[in-house]
Amino acid sequence: MAEKxxxxxxxxxxxxxxxxxxMFQKEKNLLKAVDDVSFYIDKGETFGLVxxxxxxKSTLGRTIIRLYEPSGGEIIYDGVNIAExxxxxxxxxxxxxxxxxxxxxxxxxTRMTIAEIIGEGLDIHTNITGxxxxxxxxxxxxxxxxxxxxxxxxxxxxxxGQRQRIGIARALAIEPELIICDEPIxxxxxxxxxxxxxMLEDLQDxxxxxxxxxxHDLSMVKHISDRIxxxxxxxxxxxxxxxxxxxxxxxxxxxxxxxxxxxxDPRASRSERIVLQGDVKSPINPKEGxxxxxxxxxxxxxxxxxxxxxxxIQPSHFTACHFVKExxxx
Amino acid sequence: xxxxxxxxxxxxxxxxxxxxVKAVRGNSFxxxxxxxxxxVGESGSGKSVTALSIMGxxxxxxxxxxGQVIFNGEVISNKSNKEMSNIxxxxxxxxxxxxxxxxxPxxxxxxxxxxxxxxxxxxxxxxxxRIAIEKLRMVGIPEPxxxxxxxxxxxxxGMRQRAMxxxxxxxxxxxxxxxxxxxxxxxxxxxxxxxxxxRLANDLDTSIIIIxxxxxVIAETCQNLIVMYGGMIMEQGTVDEIFHSPQHPYTLGLMNxxxxxxxxxxxxxxxxPGSPPDLMNPPKGCPxxxxxxxxxxxxxEQMAPRYRxxxxxxxxxxxxxxxxxxxxxxKKGCDIDG
Numbered sequence: 269m270a271e272k273x274x275x276x277x278x279x280x281x282x283x284x285x286x287x288x289x290x291m292f293q294k295e296k297n298l299l300k301a302v303d304d305v306s307f308y309i310d311k312g313e314t315f316g317l318v319x320x321x322x323x324x325k326s327t328l329g330r331t332i333i334r335l336y337e338p339s340g341g342e343i344i345y346d347g348v349n350i351a352e353x354x355x356x357x358x359x360x361x362x363x364x365x366x367x368x369x370x371x372x373x374x375x376x377x378t379r380m381t382i383a384e385i386i387g388e389g390l391d392i393h394t395n396i397t398g399x400x401x402x403x404x405x406x407x408x409x410x411x412x413x414x415x416x417x418x419x420x421x422x423x424x425x426x427x428x429g430q431r432q433r434i435g436i437a438r439a440l441a442i443e444p445e446l447i448i449c450d451e452p453i454x455x456x457x458x459x460x461x462x463x464x465x466x467m468l469e470d471l472q473d474x475x476x477x478x479x480x481x482x483x484h485d486l487s488m489v490k491h492i493s494d495r496i497x498x499x500x501x502x503x504x505x506x507x508x509x510x511x512x513x514x515x516x517x518x519x520x521x522x523x524x525x526x527x528x529x530x531x532x533d534p535r536a537s538r539s540e541r542i543v544l545q546g547d548v549k550s551p552i553n554p555k556e557g558x559x560x561x562x563x564x565x566x567x568x569x570x571x572x573x574x575x576x577x578x579x580x581i582q583p584s585h586f587t588a589c590h591f592v593k594e595x596x597x598x
Numbered sequence: 599x600x601x602x603x604x605x606x607x608x609x610x611x612x613x614x615x616x617x618x619v620k621a622v623r624g625n626s627f628x629x630x631x632x633x634x635x636x637x638v639g640e641s642g643s644g645k646s647v648t649a650l651s652i653m654g655x656x657x658x659x660x661x662x663x664x665g666q667v668i669f670n671g672e673v674i675s676n677k678s679n680k681e682m683s684n685i686x687x688x689x690x691x692x693x694x695x696x697x698x699x700x701x702x703p704x705x706x707x708x709x710x711x712x713x714x715x716x717x718x719x720x721x722x723x724x725x726x727x728r729i730a731i732e733k734l735r736m737v738g739i740p741e742p743x744x745x746x747x748x749x750x751x752x753x754x755x756g757m758r759q760r761a762m763x764x765x766x767x768x769x770x771x772x773x774x775x776x777x778x779x780x781x782x783x784x785x786x787x788x789x790x791x792x793x794x795x796x797r798l799a800n801d802l803d804t805s806i807i808i809i810x811x812x813x814x815v816i817a818e819t820c821q822n823l824i825v826m827y828g829g830m831i832m833e834q835g836t837v838d839e840i841f842h843s844p845q846h847p848y849t850l851g852l853m854n855x856x857x858x859x860x861x862x863x864x865x866x867x868x869x870x871p872g873s874p875p876d877l878m879n880p881p882k883g884c885p886x887x888x889x890x891x892x893x894x895x896x897x898x899e900q901m902a903p904r905y906r907x908x909x910x911x912x913x914x915x916x917x918x919x920x921x922x923x924x925x926x927x928x929k930k931g932c933d934i935d936g
Contacts, residue, residue, distance in 0.1 A: 320784035320785070457874070458813075458852060458856060459870035461855065462855035462869030462870075465869075466866060466869060484785070487814075487858075491867070525786060528789040529814065530792070532816075532841070532858075533841060534818075535838065543786075543790060548754070
């Protein structure tokens, strides 16, 4: 994939939250939600980000769009580092990166009409006014499968699936290039999830969009993504294409994660389920070493001393594990 | 095998200021002892209300309008709240979706568990603690002697759910109702909880009802399945029958709208168009009719009767009638049940 230029490159991105520290403790207590994460997304690609709750996947998404100030590292969008820009310098980039949120009930202002919600971005970033503005809003509504008449209604008049469509229309309003989808379907019913996923795929084809798709539903992530990154406690553990990840996972955590997905087929024979033992480490002031070591059956002394970094084990298959070759007989 | 639970023509409604919300409409089913029964459906399909009706926990403005709940050969749907509170927790227990909000944060796990045990088993405090520790060990909480004095917030989500299962099991119930027991949990933890539930049914002969929207959970844990939509039972049968020859367009639609992780093809998902019905004014005929691609004239007018496909398999769809048009996959010409 060398001929493609990545649209977004994230280099050693860190986001630490300062939390309550006892008065006489010298060092501040830091919750390292995202710690040294590096990856890239090509133009027109869907990059999936999976991990369990608390692994920092949503924080990563929010840091990339600069809803959180990064604690370190680079966010290179189209060749420009936006990690340290001021709010004013950032404005043109805000237009290029948009976000769709998880909870369609909390992410729409209940006091604004749909037209106001979608139009807000247009007012900030474009000069479209009057009838052209209304036309644009109506066009967006029909594009996401709603009706033109819906423009003057309020969010409470819509179902969860419809609200998520409004959220998508809002994100599309200013013609972004990259959309960060933070668990866009997990609050929706099964039959509605498929509608939204299909729509996201259609929009990607029509508008040449790039997605960062954050979710914990592994089967949906596999369905929609070209490449997938697996996160565990703020670190990326494995990054590869979605087919390779599901066929030949290399990292012990990915293996356990994949073996836990229930198969919706009573006749399917499943391979031995790997049940993880031990507790998840604390993300507060983590010690040097692999974050997964407390639950890993292959753990050795080295794992608690040196933090493994992502290494390309096979072509376009990256893993952060010291013993990946031994475990997989490579 | 004897029937542990039988539901006959259950109707539960909520009488709100906006009008009557018919949450459960004329449902009948039964389950055998030691069985794991799955109830699947979307939000608002009536699956949780069915569970609460069994427990006698329907609160104002809701009411069981008609129908019977027969538990272990005894009608319990007409019992007073006082009589029901002797059954709840000892004979029938329930675990809820969100383990944080359903455990009282100001009590320790010990307080929470011994309260139930002393209430139903009339044992001493120390004996109650011994039983509680034994149950915590059974659900896989490490060092239960120490952890029993913890507060719920000191437990992780998976541990809390285990503590809740342990509490529900503390009086050896005959029936355990699990309402979305793993929805709030991560997949690796979900796998552990489902394993515990399976073991319970196997070892202790506890009957379990699992309410969920996750077809994967159903396929891995349940023997029998009920598919609900718009307050009604659409299809009923063994898990194998329903997954491999679904006889209701809604079930078929559900199966098609989930991605197949374990298969290679990346074909498009086939969603069900439209959105679930408004239970304030449910459609006159079949509730699924407005979203159904096979809908016929009769579907708009009248709900289909229950057609019997096999010994254990029934479906309420007009496509199974002798006069229905041929549709691939559907076994037309079935007899009406009962």
